[in-house]
Amino acid sequence: MDEIAILGVGMHPWGKWGRNFVEYGAKAARDALADADVPWEDIGLVSGANTVRNGYPGWVSGSTFANALGFQGAQLSSSYAACASGATALSIARAQIHAGVCDVALVVGADTTPKGFFAPVGEDERPDDPDWLRFRLVGVTNPVYFALYARRRMELYGDTPHDFATVKAKNSRHGVHNPNARYPKEFGVADVENSPVVADPLRLLEICATSDGGAALVxxxxxxxxxxxxKDPVRVAGISTVGPTYPNAVVDMPYLASDSWNAAGDAEHTFKRDIAQVAYDEAGVGADDLDLAEVYDLSSAYELDWYEYLGLCAEGEATKILHAGDTTVGGRIPVNPSGGLGAFGEAIPAQAIAQVCELTWQLRGQAGGRQVDDAKVGLSINYGMFGHGSSVICKK
Amino acid sequence: MAKTQVPAVEGLFTMGDDPRLIGGKGQSNDSYFFPKNMGGNDPALIGETEREEVLLSNTGTIWSFTTSSYPPPKPYVITTEPFVPIVIAAVELDNEKIVVLGQMAEGITVEDLSVGMRVRMIIDVLFEDEEHQHMVWKWEPELSEGQN
Structure with a gap:
């Protein structure tokens, strides 16, 4: 796959600001344009990542952000792929650049989030919507899924709640160096273990919060x-927006049941193992070539799953590389040097874009106190509910 | 007057003496689905527009388990004040090789559970209004032989 260049990145700090999401996206976009030193008139495509919790403007984000900056005749695109929306928006920009539709594009996403758990959108009864059913019939919040996976790790691999708390402590040590993080605060294992249980065995400090924020790329x-x-920009070398292959034997948000592996497949099959491979293949690299990874730590324990899905270690060995310090900045393959979702909370349509912002700063050597030495290849990965995989590989 | 028991959502399970989840099955293979018409299709069944309706196993083993320790948002209906954590298990059904989520029966805590534990399906009250008890499936530990 031919590469594209990342000329500029920008973010609005994550937090619970309670303002219009458009403000965050516009701020991030202006910062990215300034960082790129590209005039707004040159942007030939605005590729927005949508938010579903902010009314109609959120569903037509490409137009909303272009309008906020001032319509100048660019082509528009608005994408939704749940938590993977930002990577989808980037993939559209790449496709339009390669198609010759535009030379330079702005990719932008932002969100304003309600307090507390994410709940189904809308007040009506929708028994045909799995996202409605899971809340109505069982009370399954998102952290319930994270906890089911965490408990499964404990059963299969002997992981412990102490291991999970260690992930959070590690990421918090990274996040203190990030000016865009919502929680730039160091937490120790004891802090985690003293926070209340949300979904056994996971505690409050181990669960990704919902945040406001905005991120943009030129x-x-x-x-x-x-x-x-x-002459030598950071390049996007691979993008995966891959979906599952049947059967998904590991029950996923927002479903009440897994796929059946009775007729085909195996009992541990999950497409999360396949997401990165598409990006690896496009970029012509493998796990051993990575200098850092930004992974989707919706929970502390979930980060350990990603080590294995990415091939950073063998199945079941994630806690070994964690405790060896491999995934800490300064180690063999630092994971979430930004502080990850644990330090940010999630601003859904901005998150996958923010991951690429971090890769860019790292590969440029501009990441300050969280800098990974001599970083040349970085990978981001996340997963959008209902089956949207996303992964981006950047090179310098 | 006793309240009438009604399913919290129609068409997902049977009630009565031998309650079962109502699932789907491929006509030409043994891939199962729950609910019957929800969730992804088996691509091998691309040529079939209808799934066969089947009653699923009412026993299985716990694949994983957890709690919802904070009150879930609507449309969940909170029934106790103060809120009592919900215990939730993901259960691999015996015959279908499918994992189904459900609440554990009242009074069961995570300390009572382990991965691999045998459970069976029951029908229990999810919430009540003035006229009805809205019922749902839940799991309860299956007593081994010799226990009552």
């Missing part, structure tokens, strides 16, 4: 970058 063809005199 991306272009390699020729456009060259025309601006940028």
């Amino acid at each position: 991306v272009s063809s390699m020729d456009y970058a060259k025309s601006r005199g940028i």
Whole structure:
């Protein structure tokens, strides 16, 4: 796959600001344009990642953000793929650049979130919607799924709640160096273990919060970058937006049941193992080539699953590389040097874009106190509810 | 006057003496689905527009378990004040090789549970209004031989 260049990145800090999401996206976009030193008039495509909790403007985010910055005739796209929306929006920008539709594109996502658990959108009764059914009939919140996976790790691999708390403590040590993090605070294992249980065995400090925030990228063809005199930009070398292969034997949000592996497949099959491979193949790299990874730590224990899904270690060995310090900044393969979702909370349509912002800062050597030495290849990965995989590989 | 018992959602399970989840099955293979018409299709069944309706196993083993220790948001109906944590188990059904989520029966705590434990399905009250008890499936530990 031909590469595209990342010319500029920008973020609005994560938090619980309670303002209009458009404000966060516009701020991030202006920062990305300034970082790229690209005039707004040059942007040929605005590719927005949608939010579903902010009314109609959220569903037409490409138009909303372009309008907020001032309509100048760019083409527009608005994408929704749950937590993977940002990667989808980036994939559309790449496709339109490669198609010759535009030379340079703005990718932007932002969200304003309600307090507390995510709940189904809308007040009506919808027995045909699995997202409605799981809340109505069983009371299954998102952390319930994270906890089922955590308990499964304890059963299969002997992981302990102490291991999970260690992940949170590690990421919090990274997050203190990130000015965009919502919780730039160091938490120890004891802090985690003293916080209340949300979904046994997971505690409050181990569960991703819902946050406000915004993130943006200015991306272009390699020729456009060259025309601006940028010789060695960070490049997007691979994007995965892959969906599952039947049967998904591990029950996933928002379903009440897994797929049946009776006629085909195996009992532990989950497509989360397949998400990164598409990006690895496009980029022509493997797990051993990575210098850092930004992974989707919806819970502390979930980060350990990603080590294995990415191939950073063998199945069941995640706690070994965690305790060896491999995944801490300074270690063999730092994971979530940004502080991850544990330090940010999630702003859904902005999150996958924010991951790419972090990869860019790391590969440029601009990550300050959380900098991974001599980083050349970075990967981000996440997963959008209902089966949207997403992974981006950047190179320098 | 006793309240009438009604399913909290129609068409997902039977009530009565031998309650079962109502699932779907491929016509040409043994892939199962729950609920009958929800969740992803087996691509091998691309040529079939209808799933066969089947009653699923009412016993299985616990695949994993947890709690919902904070009150879930609507449309869940909170029935106790103060809120009592919900205990939830993911259960692999005996014959269908499918994992189904459900609440554990009242009074069961996570300390009572382990992965691999045998459970069976019961029908129990999810919430009540002035006229009805709204019923749902739950899991309860299956007594081994010699226990009552």
